[in-house]
Amino acid sequence: MRALLLIDIQNDFLPGGSLxxxxxxxxxxxxxxLQEKFELVVATQDWHPPQHKSFASNHTGMNVFEVxxxxxxxxxxxxxxxxxxxxGAAFSDELKQNRIEAIFRKGTDLEIDSYSGFYDNGHLKxxxxxxxLRGKGVTEVYLCGLAADxxxxxxxxDALDEGFKVYFIEDATRAIDQENYKxxxxxxxxxxxxxxxxxxxxx
Ligand code: VGL
Ligand code: ZN
Numbered sequence: 001m002r003a004l005l006l007i008d009i010q011n012d013f014l015p016g017g018s019l020x021x022x023x024x025x026x027x028x029x030x031x032x033x034l035q036e037k038f039e040l041v042v043a044t045q046d047w048h049p050p051q052h053k054s055f056a057s058n059h060t061g062m063n064v065f066e067v068x069x070x071x072x073x074x075x076x077x078x079x080x081x082x083x084x085x086x087x088g089a090a091f092s093d094e095l096k097q098n099r100i101e102a103i104f105r106k107g108t109d110l111e112i113d114s115y116s117g118f119y120d121n122g123h124l125k126x127x128x129x130x131x132x133l134r135g136k137g138v139t140e141v142y143l144c145g146l147a148a149d150x151x152x153x154x155x156x157x158d159a160l161d162e163g164f165k166v167y168f169i170e171d172a173t174r175a176i177d178q179e180n181y182k183x184x185x186x187x188x189x190x191x192x193x194x195x196x197x198x199x200x201x202x203x
Pocket of ligand 2: 046048054081082107
């Protein structure tokens with residue numbers, strides 16, 4: 001059984017959003033069409049409290065995209081994004097949402113960021129998405145969404161570690177940084193993920 005994971009397709013990661021991914025909106029028609037091919041569709045949602053420590057605005061004198069040590073881990077400081085309950089945190093209106101069976105929220109703990117939809121960045125707390133998927137009989141996960149070099153990449157890595165067969169749908173994702181994305185793809189291929197085009201997915 002396979003599942004399609006929609007990673008963080010939220011307004012703040014789309015054009016006009018506070019952490020807009022270049023060409024992020026180009027994935028929307030692809031993702032909408034893809035959903036028809038899957039029996040199970042699940043989504044993740046970046047969902048930060050306003051005081052979240054991944055925001056540069058919560059560190060005096062720090063700039064966006066600087067890296068700090070946060071509780072012993074390197075942390076990129078982001079613009080404020082995906083604040084709980086705001087329009088920026090909502091899924092895009094252009095995203096087809098009626099097929100989404102479950103939504104896993106992440107990044108709710110002030111003290112630690114959470115790129116992956118499965119675990120926080122320190123692998124301390126689980127969202128239980130892996131158990132949910134296993135409970136549904138899923139053995140293969142197909143990933144799409146934003147951003148390719150952060151949340152989609154980290155979700156793919158955790159999915160591999162959880163023992164799922166992993167398909168990274170390249171034309172249904174976009175990256176924040178092209179250089180990061182190149183490294184992410186090399187790493188995923190080495191770990192055994194399959195990088196595919198949406199057109200190669202059969203019904
Ligand atoms: C993301 C940076 C910060 C993402 C989330 O969804 O890729 N990136 N928070
Ligand atoms: Zn975030």
